[in-house]
Amino acid sequence: MSVNIKPLSNEQLKTKAPTLFTQEAHQDVSAKYHFIPTIEVIEEIKSHNWYPVNVSEAGVRDIEKEGYQQHCVRFRHFEDLLNPKENAIELLLFNSHDRTKAFSISAGIYRFVCANGLVISDNVFESYKIKHLGDRDNDISNAIAKITAVKPKLMKRIEKLESIKLNEAEKESFAKNTIPLRFEEHLEVDYKDLLLPNREEDFKDDLYTTLNIIQENLIRGNIKGVNKQTNRRFTSKKISSISKDASLNKNLWDMAEKIATIKEPTYLMAA
Template sequence: MSYHFYMRGMSNGGAAYSRGDQPLTNDELMARVPSIFATEAHESRSARFAPVPTVTVLDGLRAEGFEPFFAQQARTRVEGKAEFTKHMLRLRHRGIVNAEGEAFEIVLVNANDGTSAYQMIPGFFRFVCANGLMCGETFDEVKVRHSGNAIGEVIEGAYRVLEEAPRVTEQVDRFKAIQLQDREREILAEAAHGLRFPGTAEGKEAPITPAELLRPRRSTDRATDLWTAFNVVQENTLRGGMRGRTRTESGHFRRQTVREVAGIDQSRGLNRALWMLTERMAELKAG
Protein backbone atom coordinates (compact mmCIF):
# COMPACT_ATOMS: atom_id res chain seq x y z
CA MET A 1 0.00 0.00 0.00
CA SER A 2 1.23 3.47 -0.82
CA TYR A 3 1.64 5.81 2.16
CA HIS A 4 2.06 9.41 1.03
CA PHE A 5 3.31 12.24 3.18
CA TYR A 6 2.82 15.93 2.50
CA MET A 7 4.73 18.72 4.16
CA ARG A 8 5.33 22.44 4.21
CA GLY A 9 8.75 23.94 4.85
CA MET A 10 9.99 27.40 5.76
CA SER A 11 11.48 27.96 2.32
CA ASN A 12 9.31 25.88 0.05
CA GLY A 13 5.70 26.41 -0.92
CA GLY A 14 4.65 22.78 -0.85
CA ALA A 15 5.98 19.27 -1.25
CA ALA A 16 4.82 15.72 -1.72
CA TYR A 17 6.65 12.44 -1.41
CA SER A 18 5.86 8.79 -1.07
CA ARG A 19 7.46 6.38 1.37
CA GLY A 20 5.60 3.49 -0.13
CA ASP A 21 6.34 1.59 -3.29
CA GLN A 22 3.81 3.49 -5.39
CA PRO A 23 4.77 6.66 -7.30
CA LEU A 24 2.97 9.96 -6.93
CA THR A 25 -0.06 10.45 -9.15
CA ASN A 26 -0.90 13.61 -11.09
CA ASP A 27 -3.73 14.35 -8.65
CA GLU A 28 -1.31 14.22 -5.72
CA LEU A 29 1.20 16.38 -7.56
CA MET A 30 -1.44 18.93 -8.55
CA ALA A 31 -2.62 19.24 -4.95
CA ARG A 32 0.81 20.22 -3.60
CA VAL A 33 3.06 21.22 -6.52
CA PRO A 34 0.78 22.85 -9.12
CA SER A 35 3.61 24.66 -10.95
CA ILE A 36 4.58 21.33 -12.54
CA PHE A 37 1.47 21.64 -14.71
CA ALA A 38 2.09 25.14 -16.11
CA THR A 39 1.95 24.98 -19.91
CA GLU A 40 2.36 28.72 -20.46
CA ALA A 41 4.77 31.31 -19.12
CA HIS A 42 3.93 33.68 -16.29
CA GLU A 43 2.59 37.02 -17.49
CA SER A 44 5.82 38.74 -16.43
CA ARG A 45 7.77 36.96 -19.18
CA SER A 46 8.34 38.44 -22.64
CA ALA A 47 7.28 36.83 -25.93
CA ARG A 48 10.86 35.49 -26.34
CA PHE A 49 10.42 33.29 -23.26
CA ALA A 50 9.68 29.71 -24.32
CA PRO A 51 7.87 27.83 -21.54
CA VAL A 52 8.91 24.24 -20.85
CA PRO A 53 5.89 22.34 -19.49
CA THR A 54 7.32 20.00 -16.85
CA VAL A 55 4.26 17.77 -17.09
CA THR A 56 5.09 17.11 -20.76
CA VAL A 57 8.62 16.04 -19.81
CA LEU A 58 7.19 13.93 -16.97
CA ASP A 59 4.84 12.15 -19.36
CA GLY A 60 7.76 11.38 -21.67
CA LEU A 61 9.89 10.01 -18.83
CA ARG A 62 7.00 7.94 -17.54
CA ALA A 63 6.84 6.32 -20.98
CA GLU A 64 10.52 5.40 -20.44
CA GLY A 65 9.73 3.76 -17.09
CA PHE A 66 10.54 6.65 -14.73
CA GLU A 67 8.04 7.67 -12.04
CA PRO A 68 7.97 10.60 -9.56
CA PHE A 69 8.46 9.79 -5.87
CA PHE A 70 9.16 13.30 -4.57
CA ALA A 71 8.24 16.82 -5.68
CA GLN A 72 8.38 20.29 -4.20
CA GLN A 73 7.99 23.90 -5.29
CA ALA A 74 9.39 27.16 -3.98
CA ARG A 75 7.35 29.59 -1.96
CA THR A 76 6.23 32.84 -3.56
CA ARG A 77 4.41 35.81 -2.05
CA VAL A 78 3.42 37.17 -5.47
CA GLU A 79 -0.25 36.56 -6.08
CA GLY A 80 -0.89 34.27 -9.06
CA LYS A 81 2.74 33.12 -9.32
CA ALA A 82 2.45 29.87 -7.36
CA GLU A 83 1.35 28.03 -10.49
CA PHE A 84 4.53 29.02 -12.36
CA THR A 85 7.30 29.09 -9.75
CA LYS A 86 10.44 26.97 -9.40
CA HIS A 87 9.89 23.28 -8.67
CA MET A 88 11.85 20.05 -8.38
CA LEU A 89 10.91 16.47 -9.24
CA ARG A 90 12.79 13.30 -8.37
CA LEU A 91 12.07 10.30 -10.57
CA ARG A 92 13.41 6.80 -10.44
CA HIS A 93 13.17 3.72 -12.63
CA ARG A 94 11.97 0.44 -11.19
CA GLY A 95 14.40 -1.42 -13.43
CA ILE A 96 17.51 0.43 -12.22
CA VAL A 97 17.59 -0.75 -8.60
CA ASN A 98 20.48 -2.73 -7.11
CA ALA A 99 20.44 -5.52 -4.53
CA GLU A 100 21.03 -3.05 -1.67
CA GLY A 101 17.80 -1.19 -2.44
CA GLU A 102 19.44 1.79 -4.13
CA ALA A 103 18.28 3.37 -7.37
CA PHE A 104 19.48 5.83 -9.99
CA GLU A 105 17.37 8.97 -10.25
CA ILE A 106 16.66 11.83 -12.60
CA VAL A 107 16.26 15.15 -10.80
CA LEU A 108 14.29 17.83 -12.68
CA VAL A 109 14.34 21.53 -11.79
CA ASN A 110 12.26 24.01 -13.77
CA ALA A 111 10.26 27.24 -13.53
CA ASN A 112 8.08 29.13 -15.96
CA ASP A 113 8.33 32.48 -14.18
CA GLY A 114 11.94 33.27 -15.12
CA THR A 115 13.50 32.17 -11.80
CA SER A 116 15.24 29.08 -13.19
CA ALA A 117 16.39 27.49 -16.40
CA TYR A 118 15.29 23.92 -17.06
CA GLN A 119 17.79 21.56 -15.41
CA MET A 120 18.14 17.80 -15.37
CA ILE A 121 20.61 16.26 -12.91
CA PRO A 122 21.58 12.63 -12.26
CA GLY A 123 20.97 11.44 -8.71
CA PHE A 124 20.98 8.40 -6.47
CA PHE A 125 18.37 7.25 -3.94
CA ARG A 126 19.04 5.17 -0.82
CA PHE A 127 15.78 3.59 0.34
CA VAL A 128 16.87 2.84 3.90
CA CYS A 129 16.77 6.51 4.86
CA ALA A 130 14.98 8.08 1.88
CA ASN A 131 17.82 10.54 1.30
CA GLY A 132 18.18 11.36 -2.36
CA LEU A 133 21.73 12.27 -3.34
CA MET A 134 22.47 14.57 -6.24
CA CYS A 135 25.68 13.75 -8.05
CA GLY A 136 28.58 16.15 -8.40
CA GLU A 137 29.97 18.11 -11.30
CA THR A 138 31.80 15.10 -12.75
CA PHE A 139 28.49 13.82 -14.13
CA ASP A 140 26.59 15.37 -17.00
CA GLU A 141 23.96 17.95 -16.09
CA VAL A 142 21.59 19.29 -18.71
CA LYS A 143 20.58 22.96 -18.72
CA VAL A 144 18.14 24.40 -21.24
CA ARG A 145 17.25 28.08 -21.54
CA HIS A 146 13.64 29.06 -22.05
CA SER A 147 14.10 30.09 -25.66
CA GLY A 148 14.05 28.59 -29.14
CA ASN A 149 13.45 24.85 -29.41
CA ALA A 150 13.46 24.29 -25.67
CA ILE A 151 11.25 21.20 -25.69
CA GLY A 152 13.41 19.43 -28.28
CA GLU A 153 16.57 20.18 -26.31
CA VAL A 154 14.95 18.90 -23.12
CA ILE A 155 14.01 15.57 -24.69
CA GLU A 156 17.53 15.15 -26.08
CA GLY A 157 18.99 16.04 -22.70
CA ALA A 158 16.88 13.43 -20.92
CA TYR A 159 18.57 10.66 -22.85
CA ARG A 160 22.01 12.11 -22.07
CA VAL A 161 21.28 12.00 -18.34
CA LEU A 162 19.95 8.44 -18.63
CA GLU A 163 23.31 7.41 -20.07
CA GLU A 164 24.95 8.45 -16.78
CA ALA A 165 23.26 5.66 -14.78
CA PRO A 166 26.10 3.11 -15.18
CA ARG A 167 28.77 5.68 -14.29
CA VAL A 168 26.92 6.84 -11.17
CA THR A 169 26.41 3.25 -10.02
CA GLU A 170 30.09 2.50 -10.67
CA GLN A 171 31.10 5.48 -8.55
CA VAL A 172 28.89 4.32 -5.67
CA ASP A 173 30.50 0.85 -5.81
CA ARG A 174 33.90 2.55 -5.68
CA PHE A 175 32.93 4.45 -2.53
CA LYS A 176 31.74 1.22 -0.88
CA ALA A 177 35.11 -0.43 -1.46
CA ILE A 178 37.10 2.32 0.32
CA GLN A 179 37.66 1.98 4.07
CA LEU A 180 38.23 5.12 6.15
CA GLN A 181 40.22 5.73 9.30
CA ASP A 182 38.54 7.70 12.10
CA ARG A 183 40.49 10.85 11.26
CA GLU A 184 39.47 10.62 7.61
CA ARG A 185 35.81 10.41 8.60
CA GLU A 186 36.33 13.43 10.83
CA ILE A 187 37.83 15.40 7.93
CA LEU A 188 34.77 14.62 5.79
CA ALA A 189 32.47 15.77 8.61
CA GLU A 190 34.46 18.95 9.20
CA ALA A 191 34.19 19.90 5.53
CA ALA A 192 30.45 19.19 5.51
CA HIS A 193 30.00 21.21 8.73
CA GLY A 194 31.64 24.21 7.08
CA LEU A 195 29.26 23.92 4.12
CA ARG A 196 26.17 23.63 6.32
CA PHE A 197 27.22 26.41 8.73
CA PRO A 198 29.32 28.80 6.60
CA GLY A 199 29.30 31.43 9.34
CA THR A 200 31.78 29.36 11.35
CA ALA A 201 34.52 30.55 9.00
CA GLU A 202 33.90 34.05 10.38
CA GLY A 203 33.91 32.92 13.98
CA LYS A 204 30.16 32.39 14.39
CA GLU A 205 29.05 29.54 16.60
CA ALA A 206 27.15 26.57 15.16
CA PRO A 207 24.59 24.69 17.27
CA ILE A 208 26.33 21.33 16.71
CA THR A 209 29.89 20.16 16.22
CA PRO A 210 31.30 18.35 13.15
CA ALA A 211 31.49 15.15 15.21
CA GLU A 212 27.70 15.13 15.53
CA LEU A 213 27.36 14.86 11.75
CA LEU A 214 29.03 11.44 12.05
CA ARG A 215 26.45 10.10 14.48
CA PRO A 216 24.54 7.27 12.71
CA ARG A 217 20.76 7.18 12.94
CA ARG A 218 20.56 3.38 12.50
CA SER A 219 22.77 0.43 13.43
CA THR A 220 23.45 -0.47 9.79
CA ASP A 221 25.25 2.86 9.35
CA ARG A 222 28.10 1.98 11.70
CA ALA A 223 30.24 0.58 8.88
CA THR A 224 33.57 2.28 8.15
CA ASP A 225 33.46 2.50 4.34
CA LEU A 226 33.35 5.82 2.50
CA TRP A 227 29.85 5.29 1.11
CA THR A 228 28.38 4.77 4.59
CA ALA A 229 30.26 7.76 6.01
CA PHE A 230 29.01 9.91 3.15
CA ASN A 231 25.40 8.83 3.71
CA VAL A 232 25.54 9.47 7.45
CA VAL A 233 27.05 12.93 6.98
CA GLN A 234 24.69 13.77 4.12
CA GLU A 235 21.58 12.73 6.01
CA ASN A 236 22.54 14.61 9.17
CA THR A 237 23.53 17.70 7.18
CA LEU A 238 20.27 17.94 5.25
CA ARG A 239 17.63 16.39 7.48
CA GLY A 240 18.38 18.34 10.63
CA GLY A 241 16.53 17.60 13.84
CA MET A 242 19.67 17.45 15.98
CA ARG A 243 19.63 19.48 19.18
CA GLY A 244 22.44 21.74 20.23
CA ARG A 245 23.04 25.14 21.75
CA THR A 246 24.50 28.51 20.84
CA ARG A 247 25.69 31.39 22.98
CA THR A 248 23.66 34.62 22.94
CA GLU A 249 25.20 38.10 22.88
CA SER A 250 24.71 38.29 26.63
CA GLY A 251 26.78 35.14 27.09
CA HIS A 252 23.93 32.80 27.98
CA PHE A 253 23.39 29.48 26.22
CA ARG A 254 20.27 28.97 24.12
CA ARG A 255 19.01 25.55 23.07
CA GLN A 256 18.52 25.20 19.33
CA THR A 257 17.26 22.46 17.01
CA VAL A 258 18.99 22.27 13.61
CA ARG A 259 16.46 22.88 10.86
CA GLU A 260 15.97 20.65 7.87
CA VAL A 261 17.38 22.03 4.62
CA ALA A 262 14.08 22.41 2.75
CA GLY A 263 14.86 25.01 0.07
CA ILE A 264 15.36 23.70 -3.46
CA ASP A 265 18.54 25.65 -4.21
CA GLN A 266 20.22 25.10 -0.83
CA SER A 267 19.41 21.38 -0.82
CA ARG A 268 20.72 20.95 -4.35
CA GLY A 269 23.89 22.93 -3.62
CA LEU A 270 24.70 21.02 -0.44
CA ASN A 271 23.95 17.66 -2.05
CA ARG A 272 26.28 18.22 -4.94
CA ALA A 273 29.03 19.75 -2.80
CA LEU A 274 28.94 16.74 -0.46
CA TRP A 275 29.19 14.36 -3.39
CA MET A 276 32.21 16.23 -4.69
CA LEU A 277 33.86 16.14 -1.24
CA THR A 278 33.40 12.38 -1.23
CA GLU A 279 34.93 12.11 -4.69
CA ARG A 280 37.96 14.07 -3.49
CA MET A 281 38.33 11.78 -0.50
CA ALA A 282 38.19 8.76 -2.82
CA GLU A 283 40.91 10.29 -4.98
CA LEU A 284 43.13 10.93 -1.94
CA LYS A 285 42.70 7.34 -0.78
CA ALA A 286 43.56 6.05 -4.24
CA GLY A 287 46.72 8.16 -4.33
Protein backbone atom coordinates in the same frame (compact mmCIF):
# COMPACT_ATOMS: atom_id res chain seq x y z
CA MET B 1 14.73 -2.28 1.81
CA SER B 2 11.41 -0.88 0.68
CA VAL B 3 9.87 -2.54 -2.37
CA ASN B 4 6.61 -0.60 -2.36
CA ILE B 5 7.74 2.36 -4.48
CA LYS B 6 5.05 3.26 -7.00
CA PRO B 7 5.04 5.98 -9.65
CA LEU B 8 2.92 9.03 -8.91
CA SER B 9 -0.16 9.54 -11.05
CA ASN B 10 -0.90 12.93 -12.59
CA GLU B 11 -3.65 13.37 -9.99
CA GLN B 12 -1.15 12.76 -7.18
CA LEU B 13 1.35 15.13 -8.79
CA LYS B 14 -1.27 17.85 -9.02
CA THR B 15 -2.20 17.42 -5.36
CA LYS B 16 1.42 17.52 -4.19
CA ALA B 17 2.66 20.24 -6.55
CA PRO B 18 0.03 22.19 -8.53
CA THR B 19 2.84 24.29 -10.05
CA LEU B 20 3.65 21.39 -12.37
CA PHE B 21 0.43 22.08 -14.24
CA THR B 22 0.74 25.87 -14.59
CA GLN B 23 0.05 26.86 -18.19
CA GLU B 24 1.70 30.29 -18.38
CA ALA B 25 4.78 32.09 -17.12
CA HIS B 26 4.67 34.62 -14.29
CA GLN B 27 3.67 38.12 -15.41
CA ASP B 28 7.10 39.56 -14.56
CA VAL B 29 8.89 37.23 -16.98
CA SER B 30 10.17 38.73 -20.23
CA ALA B 31 8.24 38.12 -23.43
CA LYS B 32 11.39 36.43 -24.78
CA TYR B 33 11.06 33.70 -22.14
CA HIS B 34 10.21 30.37 -23.77
CA PHE B 35 7.56 28.88 -21.51
CA ILE B 36 7.16 25.09 -21.28
CA PRO B 37 4.60 23.57 -18.88
CA THR B 38 6.44 21.19 -16.55
CA ILE B 39 3.80 18.51 -16.99
CA GLU B 40 4.64 18.33 -20.71
CA VAL B 41 8.26 17.58 -19.87
CA ILE B 42 7.13 14.99 -17.32
CA GLU B 43 5.10 13.22 -20.00
CA GLU B 44 8.10 13.33 -22.35
CA ILE B 45 10.33 11.79 -19.67
CA LYS B 46 7.75 9.08 -18.95
CA SER B 47 7.82 8.12 -22.62
CA HIS B 48 11.50 7.20 -22.08
CA ASN B 49 10.62 4.76 -19.27
CA TRP B 50 11.42 7.06 -16.35
CA TYR B 51 8.51 7.57 -13.93
CA PRO B 52 7.91 10.28 -11.26
CA VAL B 53 8.25 8.93 -7.71
CA ASN B 54 8.65 12.12 -5.68
CA VAL B 55 7.95 15.82 -6.07
CA SER B 56 8.49 18.98 -4.06
CA GLU B 57 7.74 22.65 -4.60
CA ALA B 58 9.10 25.67 -2.79
CA GLY B 59 7.00 27.76 -0.45
CA VAL B 60 6.29 31.36 -1.43
CA ARG B 61 6.27 34.58 0.57
CA ASP B 62 4.73 36.59 -2.25
CA ILE B 63 1.24 35.21 -2.90
CA GLU B 64 1.52 36.38 -6.53
CA LYS B 65 4.28 33.80 -7.02
CA GLU B 66 2.02 30.92 -5.98
CA GLY B 67 1.86 28.45 -8.89
CA TYR B 68 5.09 29.74 -10.42
CA GLN B 69 7.67 28.77 -7.77
CA GLN B 70 10.59 26.37 -7.96
CA HIS B 71 9.84 22.67 -8.08
CA CYS B 72 11.70 19.39 -8.37
CA VAL B 73 10.48 16.03 -9.65
CA ARG B 74 12.47 12.83 -9.06
CA PHE B 75 12.11 9.98 -11.56
CA ARG B 76 13.12 6.35 -11.37
CA HIS B 77 13.69 4.00 -14.30
CA PHE B 78 11.22 1.20 -15.03
CA GLU B 79 13.90 -1.42 -14.29
CA ASP B 80 14.53 -0.02 -10.81
CA LEU B 81 10.82 0.09 -10.03
CA LEU B 82 10.46 -3.50 -11.17
CA ASN B 83 13.51 -4.77 -9.28
CA PRO B 84 14.58 -2.35 -6.51
CA LYS B 85 18.15 -2.52 -5.29
CA GLU B 86 19.80 -0.88 -2.26
CA ASN B 87 20.60 2.18 -4.38
CA ALA B 88 18.81 3.53 -7.42
CA ILE B 89 19.94 6.14 -9.94
CA GLU B 90 17.36 8.88 -10.30
CA LEU B 91 16.65 11.59 -12.83
CA LEU B 92 15.93 14.99 -11.28
CA LEU B 93 13.90 17.62 -13.09
CA PHE B 94 14.19 21.20 -11.80
CA ASN B 95 12.11 24.16 -12.95
CA SER B 96 10.21 27.30 -12.04
CA HIS B 97 7.84 29.55 -13.97
CA ASP B 98 9.25 32.83 -12.65
CA ARG B 99 12.86 32.32 -13.83
CA THR B 100 14.19 31.73 -10.30
CA LYS B 101 15.25 28.22 -11.37
CA ALA B 102 16.30 27.14 -14.83
CA PHE B 103 14.63 24.16 -16.48
CA SER B 104 17.22 21.39 -16.12
CA ILE B 105 17.79 17.67 -15.69
CA SER B 106 20.35 16.25 -13.23
CA ALA B 107 21.27 12.83 -11.88
CA GLY B 108 20.71 11.66 -8.33
CA ILE B 109 20.84 8.58 -6.12
CA TYR B 110 18.14 7.15 -3.88
CA ARG B 111 19.29 5.03 -0.96
CA PHE B 112 16.46 2.77 0.19
CA VAL B 113 17.72 2.07 3.70
CA CYS B 114 17.20 5.67 4.77
CA ALA B 115 15.10 7.17 1.98
CA ASN B 116 18.01 9.49 1.27
CA GLY B 117 17.98 11.50 -1.91
CA LEU B 118 21.47 12.50 -3.00
CA VAL B 119 22.18 14.81 -5.94
CA ILE B 120 25.28 13.94 -7.93
CA SER B 121 27.89 16.65 -8.41
CA ASP B 122 28.08 18.42 -11.77
CA ASN B 123 31.72 17.36 -11.88
CA VAL B 124 30.53 13.76 -12.15
CA PHE B 125 27.38 14.28 -14.21
CA GLU B 126 26.72 17.66 -15.80
CA SER B 127 23.20 19.09 -15.57
CA TYR B 128 21.38 19.61 -18.87
CA LYS B 129 19.30 22.69 -19.61
CA ILE B 130 15.93 22.29 -21.29
CA LYS B 131 15.10 24.90 -23.90
CA HIS B 132 12.55 23.29 -26.17
CA LEU B 133 10.38 20.25 -26.86
CA GLY B 134 9.71 18.17 -29.94
CA ASP B 135 12.91 18.70 -31.92
CA ARG B 136 14.85 15.69 -33.15
CA ASP B 137 17.88 16.61 -31.06
CA ASN B 138 16.03 18.17 -28.15
CA ASP B 139 17.64 18.59 -24.76
CA ILE B 140 15.32 16.17 -22.95
CA SER B 141 16.08 13.17 -25.14
CA ASN B 142 19.80 13.86 -24.95
CA ALA B 143 19.82 14.24 -21.19
CA ILE B 144 17.73 11.11 -20.60
CA ALA B 145 19.85 9.07 -22.98
CA LYS B 146 23.03 10.15 -21.20
CA ILE B 147 21.68 9.44 -17.72
CA THR B 148 20.39 6.05 -18.87
CA ALA B 149 23.75 5.24 -20.46
CA VAL B 150 25.73 6.32 -17.39
CA LYS B 151 23.59 4.41 -14.86
CA PRO B 152 25.91 1.35 -14.72
CA LYS B 153 28.98 3.60 -14.32
CA LEU B 154 27.36 5.54 -11.48
CA MET B 155 26.48 2.28 -9.72
CA LYS B 156 30.11 1.21 -10.06
CA ARG B 157 31.11 4.53 -8.53
CA ILE B 158 28.87 3.84 -5.54
CA GLU B 159 30.39 0.39 -5.13
CA LYS B 160 33.85 1.95 -5.17
CA LEU B 161 32.90 4.50 -2.50
CA GLU B 162 31.52 1.64 -0.41
CA SER B 163 34.85 -0.18 -0.69
CA ILE B 164 36.89 2.75 0.67
CA LYS B 165 37.23 2.54 4.45
CA LEU B 166 37.72 5.60 6.66
CA ASN B 167 39.29 5.63 10.10
CA GLU B 168 37.80 7.78 12.86
CA ALA B 169 40.12 10.72 12.21
CA GLU B 170 39.25 10.71 8.50
CA LYS B 171 35.53 10.63 9.22
CA GLU B 172 35.94 13.52 11.63
CA SER B 173 37.85 15.54 9.04
CA PHE B 174 35.10 14.86 6.50
CA ALA B 175 32.45 16.09 8.95
CA LYS B 176 34.42 19.19 9.99
CA ASN B 177 34.87 20.28 6.39
CA THR B 178 31.15 19.99 5.63
CA ILE B 179 30.06 22.40 8.38
CA PRO B 180 30.63 25.59 6.27
CA LEU B 181 28.41 24.09 3.56
CA ARG B 182 25.41 24.43 5.87
CA PHE B 183 26.31 26.82 8.71
CA GLU B 184 27.58 30.38 8.66
CA GLU B 185 30.89 31.11 10.40
CA HIS B 186 29.26 32.53 13.54
CA LEU B 187 27.19 29.37 14.05
CA GLU B 188 29.13 26.75 15.97
CA VAL B 189 28.13 23.09 15.93
CA ASP B 190 29.81 19.89 17.09
CA TYR B 191 31.07 17.98 14.04
CA LYS B 192 30.60 14.74 15.95
CA ASP B 193 26.82 15.25 15.78
CA LEU B 194 27.06 15.04 11.98
CA LEU B 195 28.54 11.55 12.25
CA LEU B 196 25.80 10.05 14.42
CA PRO B 197 24.06 7.23 12.52
CA ASN B 198 20.26 7.28 12.57
CA ARG B 199 19.86 3.52 12.12
CA GLU B 200 21.68 0.30 12.87
CA GLU B 201 22.53 -0.29 9.20
CA ASP B 202 24.68 2.83 9.17
CA PHE B 203 27.21 1.70 11.76
CA LYS B 204 29.85 1.27 9.08
CA ASP B 205 33.19 2.86 8.24
CA ASP B 206 32.99 3.16 4.46
CA LEU B 207 33.05 6.46 2.60
CA TYR B 208 29.61 6.07 0.97
CA THR B 209 27.83 5.36 4.27
CA THR B 210 29.66 8.24 5.95
CA LEU B 211 28.60 10.57 3.11
CA ASN B 212 24.97 9.55 3.59
CA ILE B 213 25.07 9.95 7.38
CA ILE B 214 26.51 13.46 7.12
CA GLN B 215 24.11 14.40 4.32
CA GLU B 216 21.08 13.20 6.26
CA ASN B 217 22.06 15.08 9.42
CA LEU B 218 22.79 18.30 7.54
CA ILE B 219 19.60 18.18 5.44
CA ARG B 220 17.14 16.99 8.07
CA GLY B 221 18.41 19.33 10.76
CA ASN B 222 17.98 18.93 14.53
CA ILE B 223 21.69 19.71 14.99
CA LYS B 224 22.26 21.77 18.13
CA GLY B 225 24.75 24.62 18.24
CA VAL B 226 25.63 28.06 19.57
CA ASN B 227 25.45 31.44 17.86
CA LYS B 228 28.85 32.94 18.77
CA GLN B 229 27.59 36.47 18.15
CA THR B 230 24.67 36.25 20.60
CA ASN B 231 25.75 33.24 22.72
CA ARG B 232 22.28 31.82 22.12
CA ARG B 233 21.74 28.15 21.50
CA PHE B 234 19.91 27.01 18.38
CA THR B 235 18.69 23.83 16.72
CA SER B 236 19.00 23.60 12.94
CA LYS B 237 15.84 23.15 10.91
CA LYS B 238 15.28 20.86 7.97
CA ILE B 239 16.40 22.37 4.68
CA SER B 240 13.25 23.08 2.70
CA SER B 241 14.80 25.14 -0.10
CA ILE B 242 15.12 23.13 -3.31
CA SER B 243 18.18 25.12 -4.41
CA LYS B 244 19.97 24.82 -1.05
CA ASP B 245 19.23 21.09 -0.91
CA ALA B 246 20.68 20.49 -4.38
CA SER B 247 23.69 22.74 -3.80
CA LEU B 248 24.57 21.12 -0.46
CA ASN B 249 24.21 17.65 -1.97
CA LYS B 250 26.48 18.43 -4.89
CA ASN B 251 29.14 19.95 -2.64
CA LEU B 252 29.03 16.93 -0.35
CA TRP B 253 29.44 14.62 -3.33
CA ASP B 254 32.42 16.67 -4.53
CA MET B 255 34.02 16.33 -1.10
CA ALA B 256 33.46 12.56 -1.05
CA GLU B 257 35.07 12.31 -4.49
CA LYS B 258 38.07 14.29 -3.27
CA ILE B 259 38.46 11.99 -0.26
CA ALA B 260 38.26 8.97 -2.59
CA THR B 261 41.11 10.28 -4.74
CA ILE B 262 43.22 10.92 -1.62
CA LYS B 263 42.58 7.45 -0.24
CA GLU B 264 42.96 5.76 -3.60
CA PRO B 265 44.80 7.81 -6.27
CA THR B 266 43.50 5.47 -8.98
CA TYR B 267 39.86 6.03 -7.92
CA LEU B 268 38.78 8.14 -10.90
CA MET B 269 40.32 5.69 -13.35
CA ALA B 270 38.66 2.75 -11.61
CA ALA B 271 35.31 4.56 -11.36
